[in-house]
Amino acid sequence: MTLTGTTRSTRVVAQQWVSLDGYASGTGGEDALFAHVHADADERSRR
Known part of the structure; x- marks a missing residue:
């Protein structure tokens, strides 16, 4: 999968967030x- 405009650091942060939240399962x-x-x-x- 490729996402244009997504940096490696954003990807790492997203993975950390998701593991903390348990969302990945x-x-x-x-x-x-x-x-x-x-x-x-x-x-x-938007807020």
Whole structure:
């Protein structure tokens, strides 16, 4: 999977966040993870 505009550090942060949250289990993998992370960031930026 490739995501344009996604840096390696962003990827590492997302992986750390997801392991802390326990979100990685049973989600359908990396696509679901990044969809969730980006949706969360978008929602925060709208507030």
